[in-house]
């Protein structure tokens with residue numbers, strides 16, 4: 266096991282009705298003047314935004330609004346938010362929504378305190394030293410941004426989608442998580458969230474670091490719970506306990522607990538981000554396509570971790586590592602199909618993916634090789650994209 270620092274300062278408040286604490290926590294942790302950031306329609310339609318505004322009013326928290334954040338969020342809305350923050354003297358950002366909203370809130374929070382273009386953080390020109398505090402009311406378990414130090418933004422000029430991670434600065438101060446808020450999720454978004462949280466665990470599980478048995482077992486336990494409960498939430502979207510477990514799994518998948526003490530991979534995420542940047546697909550659906558293709562490549566080239574996962578998570582009994590790993594991939598694909606996720610490009614609506622374009626963008630953004638478990642060259646990422654056709 267490697268040395269590590271595990272620092273997860275987010276105050277998670279979980280359960281029915283917890284959004285009623287928004288005003289109190291915003292007053293205490295975000296200061297007296299917040300920018301309320303939210304998505305397209307769902308939070309307004311469900312009445313959640315009304316309750317949040319009421320809670321802010323009741324605690325005398327002044328707020329300004331930035332709504333209409335779209336999935337795969339773009340830099341234009343970040344610049345807009347930064348302008349509002351500076352003009353109004355905003356003291357903290359409140360995100361009501363999922364990963365797209367939270368990531369926009371984080372980018373605004375850092376960009377507003379930076380004397381330059383916020384994109385410098387994403388293109389690697391500058392490191393984030395400080396940010397306004399961010400609070401979250403989560404409406405979809407998926408990206409795990411409510412507990413992560415990550416933010417993923419797409420620059421409209423060139424559609425460059427970049428993920429950054431800061432362990433110390435961007436983690437939200439609080440996350441209010443009411444599983445009932447997820448009852449309204451369309452089945453496709455529920456399934457995309459499940460694929461994304463599983464991928465966040467796989468990216469940490471496929472590691473070359475030996476001796477992380479406890480971290481392995483935590484990761485396997487979360488994966489097994491997700492696999493058991495996924496059909497329940499798909500069949501019965503208002504099943505509180507199933508929704509609650511899936512919601513908490515999404516946070517544990519990405520707040521760092523499943524990666525403690527070891528190197529991580531993240532090649533599949535980098536490969537997917539190119540697909541969602543170029544073709545505008547949902548991130549989780551893109552991962553359901555890329556992740557099994559990546560695992561198929563690994564089964565042939567570095568099968569040990571895939572074989573262990575197949576045996577412990579999917580109950581595969583084959584003693585030969587390569588064969589066990591392949592059986593694990595087949596079971597993973599079957600699972601994704603069972604919750605109506607695509608597992609090939611054409612299932613994403615992309616009949617003739619431009620693999621040369623995806624590969625050249627990928628390596629231009631991420632370097633000559635990508636991934637910590639098995640560093641992939643451009644020829645190998647091209648092969649993996651091919652495997653997803």
Ligand code: NZQ
Pocket residue numbers: 304305306307308334335336337338362363364365366368404405406407408409410413414415416417428446447448449450451454458461519534548549
């Ligand atoms: O905009 P509205 O109307 O709210 O609709 C949203 C959106 O269309 C809908 N939705 C959310 N909550 C709902 C709901 N619909 C009904 N009822 C509810 N309760 O769901 C759709 C997707 O929302 P989005 O915020 O895009 O989902 P997600 O949480 O999957 O976020 C995806 C983004 O996060 C990035 C992805 O790349 C993508 O840009 N990621 C961020 C990470 C991070 N910051 O740590 C890590 C991830 O790996 C990921 O890359």
Ligand code: ZN
Pocket residue numbers: 408461462464465534548
């Ligand atoms: Zn993800």
